[in-house]
Amino acid sequence: MTPAVRLYFTGTCDGFETLRAALAEHADVDVVGWSAHVAQATGPLAGGHLECVIHATGANDFPAAEVAAIREHTRAPVILVASGSEAAAMLEAALATDVADVLLLPQLTHNVLFAIRKAAHARRQLETAAHRGRVVTVFSPKGGTGKTVVSTNIAASLAKRDGRRTLLLDLDLQFGDSAIVLGIEPEKTIFDLVVGPGELDAEKVAGYVSRHPCGLDVLPAPLRPEDAELVTEAKIIALLEVVRGSYDAIVVDTSPFFHGPMLATLDRTDELLVLCGLDIPTLKNVRLALQTLELLSFPTSRIRYVMNRVNSNLGLKTREVEEGLRVKVACELPMDRRVQVCVNRGEPIVLAEPRADFSGAIASLARMVVPPAPTTSKQAHHRRLSFAKA
Numbered sequence: 001m002t003p004a005v006r007l008y009f010t011g012t013c014d015g016f017e018t019l020r021a022a023l024a025e026h027a028d029v030d031v032v033g034w035s036a037h038v039a040q041a042t043g044p045l046a047g048g049h050l051e052c053v054i055h056a057t058g059a060n061d062f063p064a065a066e067v068a069a070i071r072e073h074t075r076a077p078v079i080l081v082a083s084g085s086e087a088a089a090m091l092e093a094a095l096a097t098d099v100a101d102v103l104l105l106p107q108l109t110h111n112v113l114f115a116i117r118k119a120a121h122a123r124r125q126l127e128t129a130a131h132r133g134r135v136v137t138v139f140s141p142k143g144g145t146g147k148t149v150v151s152t153n154i155a156a157s158l159a160k161r162d163g164r165r166t167l168l169l170d171l172d173l174q175f176g177d178s179a180i181v182l183g184i185e186p187e188k189t190i191f192d193l194v195v196g197p198g199e200l201d202a203e204k205v206a207g208y209v210s211r212h213p214c215g216l217d218v219l220p221a222p223l224r225p226e227d228a229e230l231v232t233e234a235k236i237i238a239l240l241e242v243v244r245g246s247y248d249a250i251v252v253d254t255s256p257f258f259h260g261p262m263l264a265t266l267d268r269t270d271e272l273l274v275l276c277g278l279d280i281p282t283l284k285n286v287r288l289a290l291q292t293l294e295l296l297s298f299p300t301s302r303i304r305y306v307m308n309r310v311n312s313n314l315g316l317k318t319r320e321v322e323e324g325l326r327v328k329v330a331c332e333l334p335m336d337r338r339v340q341v342c343v344n345r346g347e348p349i350v351l352a353e354p355r356a357d358f359s360g361a362i363a364s365l366a367r368m369v370v371p372p373a374p375t376t377s378k379q380a381h382h383r384r385l386s387f388a389k390a
């Protein structure tokens with residue numbers, strides 16, 4: 001079964017309300033919301049992981065400014081619906097842009113549905129054709145919950161155990177410490193990359209990453225907090241587009257805030273790991289963060305909850321947290337003093353202590369968010385041969 005198309009409506013025209021109501025009833029679409037003006041819709045357009053936007057116009061002229069404003073926030077296909085009378089001029093103008101379709105109201109609902117599904121399908125095919133690494137963002141609205149430990153270890157596990165081309169991106173731009181936790185002394189950071197000369201492409205990125213012995217590439221946070229502001233939202237958008245083409249997985253460490261670069265990352269995030277702890281202040285902040293994610297229309301299907309230090313005996317249990325937040329926890333990580341020892345040694349625990357429960361849970365989580373690549377028949381043959389020789 002094809003998944004429902006995530007759809008957003010903007011604009012107004014005669015008959016649009018009826019169309020919106022009819023589409024909202026339909027199982028083939030998942031209506032995220034509606035704004036009369038594009039300017040009011042920046043949150044869902046940027047963060048809603050939309051697969052189609054329908055913009056309505058009652059004017060006779062092609063709404064070039066509105067279409068351009070939608071494009072600033074999303075790459076989802078745009079379908080225009082119009083109730084004006086000068087249809088020919090509108091269609092002509094639309095041909096010169098990347099508007100996927102123009103429909104004049106009134107229309108039968110299934111005609112509009114067909115146009116939506118066609119546009120979304122074309123976009124999905126385009127995205128599948130281009131190689132796209134998975135973006136895994138590790139977030140918690142509270143400091144010290146374990147974001148850096150979890151992101152560095154997931155990244156190391158993907159690189160070493162699963163042999164995936166993996167980039168760890170430190171977006172805790174002011175005080176990021178993923179390089180130290182991995183025992184790397186970086187020569188260059190994300191700051192040098194974004195201010196450095198030349199076009200931002202895969203080759204340029206390769207010249208700025210630091211390679212960990214386990215095969216993991218790391219793009220550390222700027223060395224000085226004041227350099228963080230030059231790592232803008234626009235730079236992060238460009239960077240993520242590039243690295244998605246050259247890595248299988250991009251693991252992002254974050255700070256406990258929703259700043260511009262973080263919002264740009266959310267828009268490109270395939271898996272958002274929200275880290276929780278068994279203490280009330282953290283849970284209060286997680287609840288607030290979930291409200292913000294809802295305002296941004298971030299799809300709940302992309303969120304997984306990770307509970308850290310589950311055995312810390314603080315008077316709360318995972319089940320109580322699940323009930324309180326009305327969520328399901330996907331992974332529980334134990335408290336283990338070896339985590340801290342490995343941090344101080346600059347060694348990921350998944351590599352130094354692979355048998356520790358913490359490491360096992362991280363390895364499973366890594367495979368949950370970035371499933372292992374399907375083995376080719378050649379690799380399977382090679383494995384059978386080496387097994388036979390043993």
Ligand SMILES: Nc1ncnc2c1ncn2[C@@H]1O[C@H](COP(=O)(O)OP(=O)(O)OP(=O)(O)O)[C@@H](O)[C@H]1O
Pocket residue numbers: 140142143144145146147148149150172254255256308309333334335336337338339340341343358
């Ligand atoms: N499961 C665990 N067992 C033992 N120690 C842990 C565990 N998880 C995290 N820690 C320790 O807690 C400290 C904070 O972890 P970490 O730096 O990963 O948090 P953070 O969320 O990235 O913090 P910040 O918001 O400051 O960036 C570290 O010293 C780490 O070693």
Ligand SMILES: [Mg+2]
Pocket residue numbers: 147148149172176177253254
């Ligand atoms: Mg951190």
